[in-house]
Amino acid sequence: xxxxxxxxLLFLFILPISIxxxxxxxxxxxxxxxxxSFSLEAYSYLPRYLALxxxxxxxxxxxxxxxxxxxVPVAFYIARSKLKNFLLxxxxxxxxxxSLIRIYAWKIVLGNNGLINQFLGxxxxxxxxFLYNSFAVILVIVYTYLPFAILPLYAAMEKVEDSILxxxxxxxxxxxxxxxxxxxxxxxxxxxTAFVFVxxxxxxxxxxxxxxxxxxxxxxxxxxxxxxLTVRNWPVASAMSNILTLIALLSIIFVMKRGERR
Amino acid sequence: MIGGEVSIKNVSKFFDDFQVLKNVSLDIxxxxxxxxxxxxxxxxxxxxxxxxxFEGVESGDVLLDGKSILNLPPNKRPVNxxxxxxxxxxxxxxxxxxxxxxxxxxxxxxxxxxxxxxxLSLIRMEEHAQKMPSQLxxxxxxxxxxxxxxxxxxxxxxxxxxxxxxxAKLRQELLVELDNLHDRVGITFIYVTHDQAEAISVSDRVAxxxxxxxxxxxTPYEVYESPVNVFAATxxxxxxxxxxxxxxxxxxxxxxxSPGIGQFRCYRDKEAKKGDVLLITLRPEKIRISKRExxxxxxxxxxxxxxxxxxxxxxxxxxxxxxDEGYIMKVYKQHARYILDEPIIKWEDxxxxxxxxDDSFIVEVLEE
Numbered sequence: 001x002x003x004x005x006x007x008x009l010l011f012l013f014i015l016p017i018s019i020x021x022x023x024x025x026x027x028x029x030x031x032x033x034x035x036x037s038f039s040l041e042a043y044s045y046l047p048r049y050l051a052l053x054x055x056x057x058x059x060x061x062x063x064x065x066x067x068x069x070x071x072v073p074v075a076f077y078i079a080r081s082k083l084k085n086f087l088l089x090x091x092x093x094x095x096x097x098x099s100l101i102r103i104y105a106w107k108i109v110l111g112n113n114g115l116i117n118q119f120l121g122x123x124x125x126x127x128x129x130f131l132y133n134s135f136a137v138i139l140v141i142v143y144t145y146l147p148f149a150i151l152p153l154y155a156a157m158e159k160v161e162d163s164i165l166x167x168x169x170x171x172x173x174x175x176x177x178x179x180x181x182x183x184x185x186x187x188x189x190x191x192x193t194a195f196v197f198v199x200x201x202x203x204x205x206x207x208x209x210x211x212x213x214x215x216x217x218x219x220x221x222x223x224x225x226x227x228x229l230t231v232r233n234w235p236v237a238s239a240m241s242n243i244l245t246l247i248a249l250l251s252i253i254f255v256m257k258r259g260e261r262r
Numbered sequence: 263m264i265g266g267e268v269s270i271k272n273v274s275k276f277f278d279d280f281q282v283l284k285n286v287s288l289d290i291x292x293x294x295x296x297x298x299x300x301x302x303x304x305x306x307x308x309x310x311x312x313x314x315x316f317e318g319v320e321s322g323d324v325l326l327d328g329k330s331i332l333n334l335p336p337n338k339r340p341v342n343x344x345x346x347x348x349x350x351x352x353x354x355x356x357x358x359x360x361x362x363x364x365x366x367x368x369x370x371x372x373x374x375x376x377x378x379x380x381x382l383s384l385i386r387m388e389e390h391a392q393k394m395p396s397q398l399x400x401x402x403x404x405x406x407x408x409x410x411x412x413x414x415x416x417x418x419x420x421x422x423x424x425x426x427x428x429x430a431k432l433r434q435e436l437l438v439e440l441d442n443l444h445d446r447v448g449i450t451f452i453y454v455t456h457d458q459a460e461a462i463s464v465s466d467r468v469a470x471x472x473x474x475x476x477x478x479x480x481t482p483y484e485v486y487e488s489p490v491n492v493f494a495a496t497x498x499x500x501x502x503x504x505x506x507x508x509x510x511x512x513x514x515x516x517x518x519x520s521p522g523i524g525q526f527r528c529y530r531d532k533e534a535k536k537g538d539v540l541l542i543t544l545r546p547e548k549i550r551i552s553k554r555e556x557x558x559x560x561x562x563x564x565x566x567x568x569x570x571x572x573x574x575x576x577x578x579x580x581x582x583x584x585x586d587e588g589y590i591m592k593v594y595k596q597h598a599r600y601i602l603d604e605p606i607i608k609w610e611d612x613x614x615x616x617x618x619x620d621d622s623f624i625v626e627v628l629e630e
């Protein structure tokens with residue numbers, strides 16, 4: 001059984017990562033593919049992309065923060081509700097539809113002739129430019145990854161006994177103090193999982209900024225695809241993937257460290 | 263610390279259509295160890311949560327030292343609750359748990375350290391200060407929960423079945439400890455339990471509750487010896503309930519006739535006249551049992567029967583004696599000198615039982 005796990009890891013995880021890692025240190029061929037000679041050239045493009053990397057981290061960070069801020073009260077409510085099974089079902093219902101279609105649906109809602117602008121038009125307002133900017137990208141990331149935050153938080157909230165919240169109030173704590181000093185520390189594991197589930201995929205977003213983002217809200221994912229398919233520079237695409245992996249890894253380590261008991 | 267006086271006035275509460283508290287009134291004195299005793303679902307925990315502030319009421323009032331506290335949220339009430347499941351903060355150490363209310367009061371670090379060590383020594387847990395709640399035993403958790411509540415210096419401590427999750431031996435120990443603690447800190451304890459032995463062993467007074475109503479309030483002695491109705495008589499301790507018709511009214515006693523038993527005397531503690539039917543309670547430990555016939559004086563009741571069941575408990579034996587006319591009487595024999603006393607009474611032995619009419623108690627006069 002042990003070997004099955006190992007094979008699984010080897011073929012689905014170690015091998016692909018290694019290929020990308022190795023390719024980033026090779027030279028490109030003109031129409032894609034690689035030449036087997038060592039080169040650090042791919043990484044020399046890095047300074048050019050610092051702004052893009054920073055923007056990706058910023059967008060993913062803001063979106064993750066908003067997602068968690070929404071998910072915490074929702075998860076608490078579901079965990080304390082009599083209809084929890086039904087509410088959990090509602091949470092996962094969006095997964096029944098292909099995510100590209102759901103992202104595309106936002107164009108219909110937010111577009112200049114979209115539902116919201118048609119409504120605003122009734123009052124002589126607009127059209128307001130909702131689409132093709134960072135706002136739209138953040139909104140759709142929050143929408144897409146919200147269930148991934150709600151589910152682990154729900155699991156953590158359900159284990160917190162009502163009596164420890166009541167006892168906190170009973171001992172003189174305010175509701176806010178009880179929330180930040182009693183509830184949140186006791187769902188720390190759920191918060192960490194939710195962060196990882198949202199921030200990592202958000203950082204690597206490709207379809208969302210491609211469909212609802214503008215020129216100024218492209219993310220690393222878009223540039224990787226452009227390098228791979230349009231520019232056909234595989235080593236640069238690989239190098240950027242490695243940078244993305246590194247940022248994701250560092251952010252997990254950082255959050256885990258912060259999340260440890262004092 | 264100073265104890266508070268709690269007054270519950272005509273409190274009624276509903277959960278949807280179900281009335282959990284029916285016009286409940288109670289007066290609990292300063293510094294009293296007061297127990298609320300009743301079967302599960304009788305509303306006793308709800309009443310405690312009303313006092314703590316976790317539940318509102320539909321009508322009535324709750325006063326602390328003469329002032330209504332009904333409109334105060336739980337964090338503004340000078341009362342603290344101990345939950346059945348301890349409710350320690352899992353993410354804090356024993357020390358931090360106890361320091362929790364002190365930090366909220368913005369005491370200095372020195373004051374906090376001093377208060378916490380005092381409380382730790384009060385519950386004899388000094389060496390466990392840095393442990394997490396998950397490393398403690400049930401009894402230790404409960405003691406920490408009590409220390410944490412006392413740190414807040416409440417005027418009333420509410421205890422919601424605090425010992426029910428512990429095993430029997432530990433429960434006894436902690437009960438005694440709780441009683442000592444009550445004597446030392448001097449605040450009012452309101453103790454909710456379904457365990458009659460717990461309630462009557464440590465309380466100053468007991469309120470017996472059933473189906474949302476207060477059935478009887480009194481000292482443990484009063485509640486045990488003079489139950490006001492069938493529920494009170496049967497819920498606390500074991501008893502023999504007998505229906506009997508008054509045949510003759512004497513100065514101090516009634517002579518009554520009971521189907522299955524025959525004629526006997528009972529103490530005249532309620533007024534009744536000839537022909538009334540009484541419900542009489544007689545505690546099993548008040549009856550004497552012997553293989554030898556008792557000298558039947560004028561007053562004593564003596565009956566003959568056969569031991570139908572015998573349960574040896576060590577300190578006592580429970581006998582179920584079928585009387586000649588058919589009634590099965592529970593008799594508990596205390597083993598002060600088990601073997602030396604007299605021949606051992608076994609199953610199917612013929613026996614005589616006797617009791618003093620002063621020891622029975624009329625619960626109700628049923629009909630005329």
